[in-house]
Amino acid sequence: MRRPPDDRVFATKGELARAMILRALASLLPIGWVTADSACGQDSHFRRFLEGHQPSYVVAVPKSQQVHGPRIDFLIGQAPPEAWQRLSAGSGAKGERFYDWAAARLPAVWEFDGDEPTRQRWMPARRSIARPDEIAHYLASAPLEATVADLVRIVDCRWKVEECFQSAKNECGLEKYEVRRYVGWYRHITLAMLAHAFLAVLAAQERERGGSERDTPDLVDLTPAEIRRLLAVGPHRLQTATTR
Numbered sequence: 124m125r126r127p128p129d130d131r132v133f134a135t136k137g138e139l140a141r142a143m144i145l146r147a148l149a150s151l152l153p154i155g156w157v158t159a160d161s162a163c164g165q166d167s168h169f170r171r172f173l174e175g176h177q178p179s180y181v182v183a184v185p186k187s188q189q190v191h192g193p194r195i196d197f198l199i200g201q202a203p204p205e206a207w208q209r210l211s212a213g214s215g216a217k218g219e220r221f222y223d224w225a226a227a228r229l230p231a232v233w234e235f236d237g238d239e240p241t242r243q244r245w246m247p248a249r250r251s252i253a254r255p256d257e258i259a260h261y262l263a264s265a266p267l268e269a270t271v272a273d274l275v276r277i278v279d280c281r282w283k284v285e286e287c288f289q290s291a292k293n294e295c296g297l298e299k300y301e302v303r304r305y306v307g308w309y310r311h312i313t314l315a316m317l318a319h320a321f322l323a324v325l326a327a328q329e330r331e332r333g334g335s336e337r338d339t340p341d342l343v344d345l346t347p348a349e350i351r352r353l354l355a356v357g358p359h360r361l362q363t364a365t366t367r
Contacts, residue, residue, distance in 0.1 A: 127305045136162055137169055144176070154178055158281045161185050164262060174235055174242070174264055181247065181263040181277040188260060190229065190246060195260045199225065199248040207250065210272060213279035220282075223250040226263075226271045243267050247274050291319040294351045322347035 134142070140163050147154050157180040163169045164182030173180045186196035202225045211219040229244035236242065245263035263274050291297040295318040300311040329345040345353075 137166055141172055148176060156277050158277050179265045181261050181274050184260050184262050186260055210275050212275055213282055223252060224271060224275055226274060245274060290347055291315060294347050295319045322350050325350050
């Protein structure tokens with residue numbers, strides 16, 4: 124096979140995102156939230172699509188995004204100092220990634236929310252501590268009981284996805300396909316993702332077995348990168364590392 128199958132047609136990033144979400148919602152997995160970058164988040168049709176299929180969401184939007192008229196950066200700029208709170212957006216390579224966060228509740232939209240809304244619309248923003256002029260903007264639709272900390276937790280999920288892709292590139296050569304045919308590309312991507320899943324599972328199993336040893340400062344965490352290195356040295360080294 125030298126070219127994609129006949130049933131494969133061109134699709135925009137938004138169309139691919141919708142197809143992925145529908146496939147996930149049709150599965151047995153409990154899908155409660157969706158998060159996306161600004162390419163999808165700024166598309167009102169994408170947000171309406173999510174609301175029509177019920178999952179809550181937190182999506183990034185550009186600073187020029189209009190919210191009931193004014194630009195979102197103008198609205199966030201009106202937030203008083205006490206509106207900002209320092210929260211962790213999850214663990215990074217250098218520890219917890221703290222930012223200043225502010226979030227405003229938005230009024231319901233009758234056409235979509237009805238007379239008795241079951242979701243709360245939000246306008247969160249994340250501000251860098253070291254560079255306060257760097258602000259990321261978001262729009263969200265969340266359960267009525269959701270808090271700002273819940274929204275921050277969902278934003279962190281996007282970071283984890285980015286880390287996963289970067290790890291797959293570094294450890295398994297995900298992006299190193301020098302092929303011109305569909306079947307070669309498909310095989311490379313599939314095998315690279317399978318290899319990364321294998322490393323990730325081994326790392327997760329090691330963390331479950333590690334127990335109190337993880338608190339020992341002279342032990343190196345068996346991340347996918349470290350496990351790949353040990354496998355390159357020899358399987359017996361990996362067995363020794365995971366059973367020490």
